[in-house]
Amino acid sequence: MSALSVDNLSVTFQGGAKGFTAVRDVSFTVASGETFGLIGPSGCGKTTVLRAIAGLNIGWRGIMTVFGAPLHPDRKITGALRGNIQMVFQDPYSSLHPRHRISRILGEPLSLRGIVGVEEAVRVALDQVGLSSSIAGRYPHQLSGGQRQRVAIARALLLKPKLLLLDEPTSALDVSVQAEILNLLNDLKTAHNMTFVLVSHDPGVVAHMCDRAATMQAGRIESVLDRAALAAGGWTEQLATS
Numbered sequence: 001m002s003a004l005s006v007d008n009l010s011v012t013f014q015g016g017a018k019g020f021t022a023v024r025d026v027s028f029t030v031a032s033g034e035t036f037g038l039i040g041p042s043g044c045g046k047t048t049v050l051r052a053i054a055g056l057n058i059g060w061r062g063i064m065t066v067f068g069a070p071l072h073p074d075r076k077i078t079g080a081l082r083g084n085i086q087m088v089f090q091d092p093y094s095s096l097h098p099r100h101r102i103s104r105i106l107g108e109p110l111s112l113r114g115i116v117g118v119e120e121a122v123r124v125a126l127d128q129v130g131l132s133s134s135i136a137g138r139y140p141h142q143l144s145g146g147q148r149q150r151v152a153i154a155r156a157l158l159l160k161p162k163l164l165l166l167d168e169p170t171s172a173l174d175v176s177v178q179a180e181i182l183n184l185l186n187d188l189k190t191a192h193n194m195t196f197v198l199v200s201h202d203p204g205v206v207a208h209m210c211d212r213a214a215t216m217q218a219g220r221i222e223s224v225l226d227r228a229a230l231a232a233g234g235w236t237e238q239l240a241t242s
């Protein structure tokens with residue numbers, strides 16, 4: 001069974017006479033344990049694809065399944081599937097509530113699900129991403145960019161997802177911190193048997209992280225590259241306009 005199957009996904013945003021179709025007939029399959037990349041210039045539809053999978057864009061067309069379970073275009077993801085799919089956003093600052101302490105940002109999704117032992121779970125989650133539990137009392141603006149992204153990753157991992165959707169997880173970070181976060185993600189992926197879909201503009205990140213990657217252009221997939229093709233290069237000029 002594949003971790004993710006996307007079949008003829010199209011996403012149209014309303015507005016204007018006909019709306020705007022940002023993603024058109026996109027199909028790809030991600031095997032369990034794989035890291036699958038989505039690459040292409042700014043505006044080509046990468047985030048829109050991830051948001052549709054995460055249930056944040058409703059009203060898509062096509063067929064999508066996650067570990068064999070169908071996703072529905074007309075409703076938000078609920079139940080067990082909700083915890084199985086998590087997304088880490090590009091900007092670690094705007095994705096964390098500015099007026100909530102880290103303890104609440106991490107604890108709330110657990111309490112909402114009636115999970116007990118929240119404080120201990122938060123401590124373990126921070127530890128997993130290499131953060132001291134002493135930061136639990138701080139607000140996001142009291143953390144560095146790298147620490148904020150670690151918090152965002154910790155939050156995504158708390159619900160023990162099987163599929164993690166990563167939208168430019170390191171692009172807002174300093175180069176030295178980028179490598180740390182990427183290595184952390186790879187370690188956590190192995191430890192928790194996760195599957196990744198990774199959006200990135202950065203050829204180095206894609207070549208380092210991905211088993212395969214699809215190149216997108218104007219809402220469509222142009223080609224799917226395997227590891228050998230990624231290593232060989234030649235695809236990086238497609239990112240030049242990004």
Ligand SMILES: Nc1ncnc2c1ncn2[C@@H]1O[C@H](COP(=O)(O)OP(=O)(O)OP(=O)(O)O)[C@@H](O)[C@H]1O
Nearest residue numbers: 013014020022040041042043044045046047048049
């Ligand atoms: N909510 C929305 N309403 C209308 N149009 C949208 C909306 N979200 C995205 N778009 C448009 O859809 C297209 C694809 O956007 P998307 O954010 O998926 O691009 P992207 O490939 O992630 O780009 P980037 O690399 O800059 O993040 C863009 O033309 C964008 O303007």
Ligand SMILES: [Mg+2]
Nearest residue numbers: 046047048167
């Ligand atoms: Mg994007």
